[in-house]
Amino acid sequence: MSHKPDFETMFNPRSVTVIGTSAKTTMSSNGTSFIKYYRELGFSGRIYPIHPTASQILDLPAYPNVGSLPEAADLAIVSVPARVVPQILEECADASIRNIQIFTAGFRETGESEGIVLEKEIERIAKERCLSVIGPNCLGLYVPKAGLAICGKLPKESGPVGFISQSGGMLNEVSRYCKGLGIRFSKAVSIGNATVLDSTDFLEYFADDPETQIIGMYLEGIGDGRKLTKLVGEINPRKPVVVLKGGLTESGARAVASHTGALAGSEAIWDAFFRQTGATRVDSQEELLDMLVAFRFMLPLRGRGLAVLSTGGGLSVSGADTCAREGLETPTLSEPVLRGLREFVPDVGFSIRNPLDVGLVMRNIPLLDRTLKLLGADPRIAGFLVCLMTGMGFYGDQDDPEEDRQYAKFVGEFGRDNAFHKPLAMVLRSPGDEVNEEIRRIRLHADLTNAGVAVFPSLSRAARALRKVVQYHEFLGSLHQ
């Protein structure tokens, strides 16, 4: 970008024009869908559909072109055939519309010369006429507070996570998953081919945005690698940056080329990026979600020793192995702690070796409180991991919504505010095949995230996330040496 984008207006437009609408609304790829999504999310500004002939789109007056609008819209959404896009950009510039997101695909990602030339045109026009262009080949902005949407059924609430995604589908899915995980966004953007506005432009904004405290990124190309590295390196110590980099394998890089036309960059370049910036590297969408949960809900984990509370001896063994494979420890507890536990944990059928096999305390708030306080006092323990499973009796014998809520409240408060300042995370597993149990799991999960608990779907995923949280704090520690 040669000129400074006006992000305040872009993220909170009072008016939006949608160029390329259809009176028929059966296609989800149509500009008209954006109007529906915006309204569903509660966009309260003015909406101006553009259509060559129709006088009305949905219940809104339509205009033949942006030149005939009653005002210069703060944001334009472009969904016209690729070859028309340059012309539309000129018209937007003539009409003083500066912020434009281009949904249209069919540019350099096709690998065809026509698409490549058209994309160069977009770049040239944007530069000459000072346009802030997102895309092309993107879903654009999701800003809950302002009612900007990329699809339907998005959460309306804001939260502390800023997200930059080179893939619209990825942002779409991540938003959908985050809903149930209690993760909410400040601003999120799908940047597609990133021809004009690149990840670094949005990162610069997020760096100083008080609403953004954690940053997630899905990147395919590196763009301006030096700038990206510098920015992430500066931001990450204050606001954890989690990066899913697509295309690090040979076949992944081929897929990147046909998706956003980007150069994926070599593994070595990205290794250096992660080493220098300390950004948290994830290898899959699941891991990305887990890290957002970990950074959002957990107190800092400042050591590798975990107290794991589980049920069943085989799972304790397996839990110890899983933690060890991630470089975490389940230390033998100190004698005073063991003595304390022996007072109320029977010595047959249970085990107070770490991972603890203590079904009887898992859903009993006073016993759980007593157990966690004993464990917290052990200097070898840096954090707590409590593993529950539905339908095995360990959720509490009765399906009592109020009891579940109280339980979530206790766990949330302990995890946020215990005397040891040690973080607590939870594993909530379920075989996932019984409707009544799933209804209960969904409700309990919601109770837990509402209470501010970091919840993971398996011990393996929890252990990996916790290891990466430790690494993040170790990296920060190394900066201060």
Add this chain to the structure above:
Amino acid sequence: MSHKPDFETMFNPRSVTVIGTSAKTTMSSNGTSFIKYYRELGFSGRIYPIHPTASQILDLPAYPNVGSLPEAADLAIVSVPARVVPQILEECADASIRNIQIFTAGFRETGESEGIVLEKEIERIAKERCLSVIGPNCLGLYVPKAGLAICGKLPKESGPVGFISQSGGMLNEVSRYCKGLGIRFSKAVSIGNATVLDSTDFLEYFADDPETQIIGMYLEGIGDGRKLTKLVGEINPRKPVVVLKGGLTESGARAVASHTGALAGSEAIWDAFFRQTGATRVDSQEELLDMLVAFRFMLPLRGRGLAVLSTGGGLSVSGADTCAREGLETPTLSEPVLRGLREFVPDVGFSIRNPLDVGLVMRNIPLLDRTLKLLGADPRIAGFLVCLMTGMGFYGDQDDPEEDRQYAKFVGEFGRDNAFHKPLAMVLRSPGDEVNEEIRRIRLHADLTNAGVAVFPSLSRAARALRKVVQYHEFLGSLHQ
């Protein structure tokens, strides 16, 4: 074992005596619970509760000891305090009861000399009096056809999987998960401390059991390592053996000691075991379940090239990376295949590069059929992976149970019986937070498993499972060279 156990009687007893019952039935650890579980599962034989004073347990006449039973029960379940167990074994032997499973814990796993001595007593008595003892510290037998249960709510149907678990909790959970995954057991056994009957005894039986075609194991100690290696090496080429070994890390080994009192064995010993036998090694319960699904439902996968059908470009990239990290390939498709696909896949908004981004074919049976047939003809493609996600429109726009069933039927038939003899697997993902979507996912998952489709919960887990299936067939191939 010095004498030959009578497994036919053990797995299909006409009568069971439960030693150590209680008139109060609030404790789940009580022998009385076994009576309930057996009845729930449909055990049709005679049940004889033993109780020192009560004349009736539940609605059954109770007996003061096994000596007063009207017949020698085919199976005894022992749930009395540890110190009484040797005496009970003698009484069983006197009463000609040969098959005994000991639920009671408190033996060598306590690390205390009293427990160690008691366990040695069990071993001595079993040997002297030719008793086939399962346990102690175990849940014993789960045989659906015979109505033998380890807990409540178990599937009543039989299936081709034999399972040996050193942990009762692990078998309990695995059974619970398998329910929804369409996996059913021929016979399963929790062997606990494996003092008398060891994993190898059950393996010998499974080797020739026509009802058992796949074998799953959760092991803590190795027992007779030479025998185990020899047996698994012989069985695995005919009946895939999947082994989750607990306690391979230092902390895992500590947990093993306090769980079943076993010596976990070094990583080197187990590496040699897996190398020599070709058994499939898994590192977690989830992976164990995935491998049972893969071996149960998939045709042999005889190459590393996969055609991955997905939706969304970012997921295609991520899918390519995930496969590559597992050593699988998503090969570029050959020109004739691409030509065929271009006839019905638009070139903008979709991608026919592998992984294919083809939302429009995913739930359209004729288009999916056409796509799979084109892909199947490509010699670089050894198998198909079709990835669906709920709530993103890719399940089909309407929630139509009949449409879902037809879809499952088509996928099942194609996966079982396509002209290329290439396997098909499916990924069924869901954010898991919306009740209506979960109800639909559960139903579709059941339709798919009923239709014989291998379903995995994420692309990462599917890729790992498929890689291990390839490795299994590569190992078998190496045997024939």
